[in-house]
Amino acid sequence: MRLVMWDVDHTLLAAGGVAQLAYAPAFTAVTGVAWQQMAFSAGRTDRDIAAETFAMHGIDDCEPHLDAFFTVFAAEFAARRELLATRGYVLPGVREVLTALSIRPHVVQTLVTGNIRPVALDKLAAFDLAGLVDFDIGGYGTDDIVRATLVRRSLERAAAKHSRVFDPAEVIVVGDTAHDVTAALANGVTAVAVATGGTSAEALAAAGAHVVLDDLSDVEAVVTLLGG
Known part of the structure; x- marks a missing residue:
């Protein structure tokens, strides 16, 4: 998986x-x-x-x-x-990547986000993305101050729901800041960074990201990378 x-x-x-x-x-x-x-x-x-x-x-x-x-x-x-519909927007390739991964039976998608869960849900629902991820096994901003703990909480919730411990090699954290990268590394899982926020590709690589992408617009390549 x-x-x-x-x-x-x-x-x-x-x-x-x-x-x-x-x-x-x-x-x-x-x-x-x-x-x-x-x-x-x-x-x-x-x-x-x-x-x-x-x-x-x-x-x-x-x-x-x-x-x-x-x-x-x-x-x-x-x-x-x-x-959100007038002030916000979905980033390039995101809808297509989430949709493609959602129909792969071996892929489970969730969120590890600094947002509290209701706000994360509202953000995705506003753009019709909420049905593509499993909110129940995510890690959220109420879980801890330290972002690495959010990844750990998500791992625990996923293990409980799927009755299996996910091997670190099976887990990928995707984010746009050095905080996302270090949280992944602290849990021994793969860090994929996208330079779509305020952090440069160079800074994301320096933080230790295993893969750095400019964005998710190359849908086929990203789906292959994340979906195996």
Whole structure:
């Protein structure tokens, strides 16, 4: 079998800043603190982003707020989901690659993303991609601050659902940042990096990616690479 773990933002799609629009009202609703700014987010988990964002607003311990914040954030994002169609877009080759892999019986696709699960689901659903991945076995931004833990959680969930331990040689993490690469390497699985975000191909290679692609537009080659 082959287990492919996809990052979401700038790997599969661009969300057009909709998450940032939802973040501010959710933060103020839960904390009562006037909004200032959001921490840098690329490649990081939502728990990690929240911890820094709360600290930037003078709240050093965000843990008491997180459950409520993520619930309100998910609702605020869902209320703006229609904006994804006008502000966001699917990256080149993504729909075709996901579709081709979804009909290969030996391939399981899921997400390992810094997003919380409801937001990840809304992002993919907005572009009719949600049915192509298994959300139940993914790793999400609520799992941990450290992204490598998300890969491990996904491996555990996949093993439980499929009643088998996936060999590291069967597992591929696909992402656009050095965080995705290092998370894969920390778990001994293959890191495939795409230079479709803010990280250059050279930097992704320097981070240790086994394969670096400019994008996923060469559908046949990418399907062969990921699907075996």
